Amino acid sequence: DVKVTQSSRYLVKRTGEKVFLECVQDMDHENMFWYRQDPGLGLRLIYFSYDVKMKEKGDIPEGYSVSREKKERFSLILESASTNQTSMYLCASSPTSLEDNEQFFGPGTRLTVL
Amino acid sequence: KQEVTQIPAALSVPEGENLVLNCSFTDSAIYNLQWFRQDPGKGLTSLLLIQSSQREQTSGRLNASLDKSSGRSTLYIAASQPGDSATYLCAVLFSGNTPLVFGKGTRLSVIA
Numbered sequence: 070d071v072k073v074t075q076s077s078r079y080l081v082k083r084t085g086e087k088v089f090l091e092c093v094q095d096m097d098h099e100n101m102f103w104y105r106q107d108p109g110l111g112l113r114l115i116y117f118s119y120d121v122k123m124k125e126k127g128d129i130p131e132g133y134s135v136s137r138e139k140k141e142r143f144s145l146i147l148e149s150a151s152t153n154q155t156s157m158y159l160c161a162s163s164p165t166s167l168e169d170n171e172q173f174f175g176p177g178t179r180l181t182v183l
Numbered sequence: 184k185q186e187v188t189q190i191p192a193a194l195s196v197p198e199g200e201n202l203v204l205n206c207s208f209t210d211s212a213i214y215n216l217q218w219f220r221q222d223p224g225k226g227l228t229s230l231l232l233i234q235s236s237q238r239e240q241t242s243g244r245l246n247a248s249l250d251k252s253s254g255r256s257t258l259y260i261a262a263s264q265p266g267d268s269a270t271y272l273c274a275v276l277f278s279g280n281t282p283l284v285f286g287k288g289t290r291l292s293v294i295a
Contacts, residue, residue: 073226102282111287112272127282159226167214168234170276172283174219174226 072096073175075160081181088147090178092160099165101143102172103127103135105156112159118143119165150182185210185277189286196263197294204258204289206273211251214276217283218247218258221270230271231258263293 076091092101102117104127114127116135124135132154136144143162147154157179163172186209196202206216215234219227231240231247233256239248246259260267270290274283 112285114282117282157224161227167276170215171229171232172217172274173229176226177224179224 073160073162073173075158075175075178077178078176079179079181081183082147082150083183084151086147086150086182088150088180088182090145090147090158090160090180092143092145092162092175093141094143094162094173095141096162096164096173097140098162098173099140100163100170100172101137102161102163103133103143103145104159104161105129106159106177107156115145152182154180155182156180185275185281185284187273187275187284187286189271189273189289191289192287193290193292195292195294198263198265200263200293201259201261202263202291204260204271204273204291206256206258206286208254208256208275208277208284210277211254212278213251214278216247216249216256216276217274218245218256219272219274221272221288227272260291263291265293265295267291268293 073094103115104112118124118137134146160175163170188207217232218230221227233240233249244261270288272288273286
């Protein structure tokens with residue numbers, strides 16, 4: 070079974086802190102994604118990566134950066150956390166093959182910024 | 184703009200009913216369509232993936248259909264149970280090098 074894990078289920082940080090959210094997948098997937106999910110707004114794509122050391126901006130990249138140094142790991146960085154970044158953060162991965170690119174999600178990290 | 188719409192936003196049914204969840208998308212040029220389930224406070228669980236060349240996929244009590252020409256997909260749940268209560272999301276991989284586009288989901292409540 071594909072497994073996507075996220076470093077924390079719940080996280081509480083202070084405004085201005087630098088925050089790291091880690092995501093690891095064990096199925097050798099090329100593609101990895103970071104989303105945030107807020108009530109009424111649905112899933113919004115922050116950043117994604119189609120390969121090691123590659124990154125692409127999603128719909129709402131402002132205030133975030135990412136790192137993909139290894140194929141299995143995709144990190145989301147909040148350079149200076151703000152209260153409006155309080156949200157559920159979801160990581161996902163998928164293979165590149167169009168014949169079988171089912172996307173799998175991690176359990177999510179509920180981040181609260183005080 | 185490529186969009187995915189799910190109507191209704193919420194649905195409540197009595198236990199045992201067969202039900203259909205709807206998903207529509209704006210462009211028929213797609214690679215595939217995926218249905219997910221999400222329980223409160225949890226991540227998304229993949230239910231079914233339908234390739235553009237397929238008309239339907241089945242898994243247990245779930246059956247998903249795809250009609251590309253009309254830009255529609257349905258998720259049929261047979262003999263619904265309270266454990267089916269969750270939010271169901273539809274996502275489309277449109278042709279071109281773009282990530283999945285998600286609908287906002289339908290929140291299903293199955294009442295015992």
